[in-house]
Amino acid sequence: MSKKIYLYGNWKMNNTYSETEKFFAEFEGAYAPYKNDANLEVGIFAPFTSLWPLSQGAQKCGIVYGAQNVYYEPKGAFTGEISIPMLQEYKVTHIILGHSERRHIFLESDEVIAKKTKAVLDAGMIPVFCYGETLEERESGNTFSVMERQLKSVLNGLTSAEVEKIIYAYEPVWAIGTGKTATPDQAEEVCGWSRKLIGDDKVVILYGGSVKGSNAKELLSMKDIDGALVGGASLKPASFLEIYAAYKG
Numbered sequence: 001m002s003k004k005i006y007l008y009g010n011w012k013m014n015n016t017y018s019e020t021e022k023f024f025a026e027f028e029g030a031y032a033p034y035k036n037d038a039n040l041e042v043g044i045f046a047p048f049t050s051l052w053p054l055s056q057g058a059q060k061c062g063i064v065y066g067a068q069n070v071y072y073e074p075k076g077a078f079t080g081e082i083s084i085p086m087l088q089e090y091k092v093t094h095i096i097l098g099h100s101e102r103r104h105i106f107l108e109s110d111e112v113i114a115k116k117t118k119a120v121l122d123a124g125m126i127p128v129f130c131y132g133e134t135l136e137e138r139e140s141g142n143t144f145s146v147m148e149r150q151l152k153s154v155l156n157g158l159t160s161a162e163v164e165k166i167i168y169a170y171e172p173v174w175a176i177g178t179g180k181t182a183t184p185d186q187a188e189e190v191c192g193w194s195r196k197l198i199g200d201d202k203v204v205i206l207y208g209g210s211v212k213g214s215n216a217k218e219l220l221s222m223k224d225i226d227g228a229l230v231g232g233a234s235l236k237p238a239s240f241l242e243i244y245a246a247y248k249g
């Protein structure tokens, strides 16, 4: 039996409310041929202001949907933040945490990301935990020590059931939004290494970094890569679904 593929789209700060409605008007038909494919799980992660049309469109199509960040406190004096209970009213089930843009532009620390991950797990939701090295860290031979720090900081103190619930996304920073993709061997090396470090064969590990139709087959065919977290190519239904079509093709 072929493996299950997770195709998750991270829209980042793209797609307004009305653009999200337009996306789903097109996506519904484009997704119809894949809707009953038990080996495919599609998810879309939109900005907070697009969560309502996202929730409507995603529920209609039967796909997973989520947010790109959340704060770990349930309420209070945290100007500009969004809480887990706020997201639960939109029936959000999945939340991206630790994306490299949160780490590097908004300076989120391992400690904050770990607190957010624990809060999301405690709420019965699924964290999509991103980790990965910068080009400088790779070139100085620190890829694995950096990722070990990022992974251990989040795994520390979790039960094995919690560890298994997290969806992991290896995203080398140098491959995100740059058009540079890790080679299938580079991505597989890290995903296989991560699985050993996490110590659980069953965890889901995605690769992210300039995934598109033209490189999807090689990447998604690797043993330790369970799917893709896709930025740019997820903004249009055709380029997003083309990734799975290319893998199957």
Ligand code: PEP
Pocket: 010, 012, 171, 175, 176, 177, 178, 179, 208, 209, 210, 211, 229, 230, 231, 232, 233
């Ligand atoms: C991402 O946003 O997580 C990502 C991998 O982006 P892109 O596919 O555009 O490189």
